[in-house]
Amino acid sequence: MNSNLQTQTVLLVGHGSREASGNLEILAFADEWRKRQPQRHIEVCFIEFADVLLDEGLDKAAQRGGQVVVVPLILNAAGHVKMEIPEHIEHARLRYPAVEFIYCRHLSACEEILTAMKRNLSKAMHALDAPDPRNTGVIVLGRGSSDRVANGEVAKIARWLYEESDHDLVDIAFTGITHPRLESVVQRQIRQEMRQIVVLPFYLFTGTLIERIRRQMERLQSQYPQVNFALGDYLGFEDEIYELLDQRIEEATSNTQPMMMECDGCKYREFAADHGHGHHHHA
Numbered sequence: 218m219n220s221n222l223q224t225q226t227v228l229l230v231g232h233g234s235r236e237a238s239g240n241l242e243i244l245a246f247a248d249e250w251r252k253r254q255p256q257r258h259i260e261v262c263f264i265e266f267a268d269v270l271l272d273e274g275l276d277k278a279a280q281r282g283g284q285v286v287v288v289p290l291i292l293n294a295a296g297h298v299k300m301e302i303p304e305h306i307e308h309a310r311l312r313y314p315a316v317e318f319i320y321c322r323h324l325s326a327c328e329e330i331l332t333a334m335k336r337n338l339s340k341a342m343h344a345l346d347a348p349d350p351r352n353t354g355v356i357v358l359g360r361g362s363s364d365r366v367a368n369g370e371v372a373k374i375a376r377w378l379y380e381e382s383d384h385d386l387v388d389i390a391f392t393g394i395t396h397p398r399l400e401s402v403v404q405r406q407i408r409q410e411m412r413q414i415v416v417l418p419f420y421l422f423t424g425t426l427i428e429r430i431r432r433q434m435e436r437l438q439s440q441y442p443q444v445n446f447a448l449g450d451y452l453g454f455e456d457e458i459y460e461l462l463d464q465r466i467e468e469a470t471s472n473t474q475p476m477m478m479e480c481d482g483c484k485y486r487e488f489a490a491d492h493g494h495g496h497h498h499h500a
Contacts, residue, residue, distance in 0.1 A: 224283030226258045227466065228274055230302060231290045231422075233263035239424030240267045243290065246422070246453055253459055264297050271302065275309040275318075284317045285309075286466055291323045292330070292421060292452075293360070293367035298323045321465040324421075326370035329457035329464075331377050334417060337449040338378065341415045345447050350383040354411035356402050358430065359419040361391030368395055371419050378417075386411060392426050399430070403437055407444060417449040421458070427451060 229250070231243040240263065247261045258281065262274020269277075278285045287306060289298050306318050324330065338355065342348065355378060359371035371389050379387040386409060390402040397405075399416065406414055416434065420427060431448065438446045452458060 224258075224281050225470075226260060226278040226281050226283070226285050228278040228285055228287045229259055229261045229290055229462075230271065230274070230287060231261065231263050231267070232297065233266035233270075234422070234424030235266050236424045236428065239422050239427075242422040242453060246290075246458075249454070250459055250462065254463065264301065271305040272308070275305060276312070279309060279313040279316045279318075282316060284319060284470075286319045286321060286470060288321045288462055288465060289323045290421065290462070292325070292419060293362060293364075293370050294323045294325070295362040295364040295367040299364075319469050321469040324458065324461050324465075326373045326377075327461070329461050330452070331374060331381070333452050333455040333457045334374055334378060334419075335381065336455070337417055337452070338382065338415060341417070341447040341449040345413050345415070345445055348413045348445070351385045352411055353384060353413040353415060354406035354409070355379075355382075355384050355387040356399065356406070356414065356416045357387065357389050357419055358399060358416050359389065359391050360426065361394035363394055374419060392430065399433055400437065403441070407441060411444070413445045413447070415447045415449060418451045420451040420453075422451060422453040 229243075229247055231240070234240055243263070244261060247259055251257070251259050260274060260278050262269045262271055262277075264271060275285065275287075287302065289302060291298055303320060306320055310316075310318055334357070342350070342353065345353070355375075357371055357375040357378065359368065362368055368391070371391070375387050375389045378384070386406055388397075388402045388406065390397050390399045392399070403414060416430070418427065418430060434446055434448050438444075
């Protein structure tokens with residue numbers, strides 16, 4: 218079915234945060250996307266910690282009929298992307314059999330994200346008065362997951378940053394669930410004689426964890442006054458994020474290339490098989 222010949226609603230799915238400012242940023246992001254793509258009808262919902270959750274968002278989007286394109290505004294594919302959102306979509310298909318629901322890929326670690334991360338690294342280096350990258354450590358700081366593929370995307374971006382920069386040391390750290398944590402990696406880099414350290418959040422928007430990271434950075438600067446620290450920007454409003462969302466919709470609706478989800482061998486696939494979940498990612 219040609220999406221140009223029917224009603225299409227884009228449902229942007231944010232993670233949601235206990236920190237209201239994080240949810241407000243996602244709503245502001247959606248407003249900007251509407252300005253960039255005025256031909257799209259864009260609705261917003263959240264996975265948790267917000268007023269409009271998945272089922273309500275799917276119901277609202279389905280009211281227009283036609284086609285609902287579900288777009289996860291999420292960097293890494295863990296349980297929310299691999300199981301929770303698809304399960305809610307399956308239930309929505311039962312409630313609205315006349316509506317076509319299409320599920321897009323998450324953002325992922327890709328060239329566009331790398332471009333934005335490189336820009337944020339450059340800004341942070343200039344904030345430190347452009348020190349020598351060879352004695353300036355970089356730490357890519359992710360959310361942390363029990364899913365190895367999701368954690369691997371943080372590692373992939375860190376490796377790509379290393380390949381395309383002059384920094385001798387580019388490490389990863391996580392704010393929770395898995396290790397290493399930020400403080401441990403900072404200690405390790407200082408032992409390796411890094412004179413400056415840049416922390417680059419692998420995050421889209423503000424929230425409780427971004428606020429925690431800022432407090433951690435203040436403590437680290439106080440603890441290690443001989444080292445200069447810089448905290449890079451998170452990614453949310455970069456042009457590349459908007460471009461990626463448009464790409465994901467085109468991929469999912471044009472049928473020009475297969476939709477891929479890095480699920481082979483993941484714990485969620487095994488759990489789904491054991492518990493009778495369909496684990497579908499296709500349209």
